[in-house]
Amino acid sequence: MNGKAKVVTIIGAGAWGTTLGNLAFQNRSSVYLWSRHSGEDLRSVVCTADVVVSAVSIKGVPPTIEKLQKIGLPEGTILLTATKGLDPVTTKTAFHLWREAFPNFPLVVLSGPNLSKEIDRGLPAATVVSSYEKTAAETVQFLFASEKFRVYINDDPLGTELGGTLKNVMAIASGVCDGLQLGTNAKSALLTRALPEMVRVGTALGGRAETFFGLSGLGDLLATCNSPLSRNYQVGYQLSLGLSLAEILERLEGTAEGVNTTEVLIRIAGDKNLYVPIAVQVHRLLQGEITPAEAVTELMRRDLKSEFDR
Numbered sequence: 001m002n003g004k005a006k007v008v009t010i011i012g013a014g015a016w017g018t019t020l021g022n023l024a025f026q027n028r029s030s031v032y033l034w035s036r037h038s039g040e041d042l043r044s045v046v047c048t049a050d051v052v053v054s055a056v057s058i059k060g061v062p063p064t065i066e067k068l069q070k071i072g073l074p075e076g077t078i079l080l081t082a083t084k085g086l087d088p089v090t091t092k093t094a095f096h097l098w099r100e101a102f103p104n105f106p107l108v109v110l111s112g113p114n115l116s117k118e119i120d121r122g123l124p125a126a127t128v129v130s131s132y133e134k135t136a137a138e139t140v141q142f143l144f145a146s147e148k149f150r151v152y153i154n155d156d157p158l159g160t161e162l163g164g165t166l167k168n169v170m171a172i173a174s175g176v177c178d179g180l181q182l183g184t185n186a187k188s189a190l191l192t193r194a195l196p197e198m199v200r201v202g203t204a205l206g207g208r209a210e211t212f213f214g215l216s217g218l219g220d221l222l223a224t225c226n227s228p229l230s231r232n233y234q235v236g237y238q239l240s241l242g243l244s245l246a247e248i249l250e251r252l253e254g255t256a257e258g259v260n261t262t263e264v265l266i267r268i269a270g271d272k273n274l275y276v277p278i279a280v281q282v283h284r285l286l287q288g289e290i291t292p293a294e295a296v297t298e299l300m301r302r303d304l305k306s307e308f309d310r
């Protein structure tokens with residue numbers, strides 16, 4: 001299948017699934033946006049699709065995979081995952097879960113600095129689609145690319161996905177930084193130190209270091225850590241105002257994957273002996289063990305070290 005795909009089924013009618021559906025529709029694809037609440041038969045909309053997109057949050061990935069395994073997809077269907085999270089049970093990324101479940105299907109990751117509300121307004125943005133199968137990546141590239149949405153490809157799906165996943169933890173820290181009005185120097189220091197922390201974890205989990213310096217790593221870090229549109233940033237910002245995590249999540253519009261990702265990341269870091277000082281403080285903050293101000297103090301009073309150590 002070359003050029004623009006004709007039939008796209010998007011599983012998950014949340015903010016991101018809806019935005020991706022609109023992008024594909026504007027490119028003249030036939031788009032089915034499927035939600036658990038739509039009442040539509042999933043089998044009928046996936047079995048006719050050239051591309052099946054999973055735009056569900058990480059907690060929805062295992063049940064979605066289970067449904068599709070029961071249905072059985074036609075050979076050659078391209079699977080595209082747009083989730084940015086870590087599975088709390090296995091600690092795996094969505095790419096890993098999809099790969100294990102559908103080893104013989106072309107699998108593509110989409111990740112980048114993509115705040116859906118900006119894309120919905122028609123503002124220009126760029127993203128990355130990544131796959132070990134270049135033809136599948138190119139098909140997805142043409143499926144979504146437009147003058148408003150520039151789509152790059154690469155062949156590091158894990159690194160691409162982990163950039164988008166790990167930056168959510170940093171976005172919570174960034175929201176705290178802004179909420180406490182710590183200033184531009186502090187924000188710059190935080191984001192600059194966040195990137196090597198992401199690289200350390202991301203490469204330990206199989207991503208390539210260079211990928212984290214691209215759109216799906218640094219690009220998404222900058223977008224999410226600087227925008228009040230980010231749900232993860234909002235969590236950090238509101239924690240800094242003294243709200244409890246439970247209060248924040250109750251009022252939050254949509255999913256903040258970083259809350260779960262932080263917890264899983266701390267487990268991974270413990271198992272693999274990875275140095276993740278920012279994530280540790282975000283975790284303690286989310287657990288209610290320390291205040292936002294104490295988290296900042298803890299980061300500032302660590303042993304002095306060489307800039308490029310560990």
Ligand SMILES: NC(=O)c1ccc[n+]([C@@H]2O[C@H](COP(=O)([O-])OP(=O)(O)OC[C@H]3O[C@@H](n4cnc5c(N)ncnc54)[C@H](OP(=O)(O)O)[C@@H]3O)[C@@H](O)[C@H]2O)c1
Pocket residue numbers: 011012013014015016017034035036037055056057058059060061063064082083084085114115116117253254255257
């Ligand atoms: N919003 C963005 O700007 C953006 C951009 C890039 C990436 N992402 C990523 O895309 C993913 C979805 O984000 P979102 O913004 O669309 O979230 P959202 O608006 O909160 O929607 C949640 C989505 O997850 C699905 N879901 C939740 N629990 C599920 C379960 N138990 N079983 C099956 N499906 C379940 C929902 O499916 P139903 O429709 O069936 O309810 C819905 O599609 C996240 O990993 C996020 O990090 C979001």
Ligand SMILES: O=P(O)(O)OC[C@H](O)CO
Pocket residue numbers: 084112113114115116164168171220223224229230231232233255256257
């Ligand atoms: O609203 P957030 O924090 O999930 O961020 C949305 C996207 O991941 C930004 O690229």
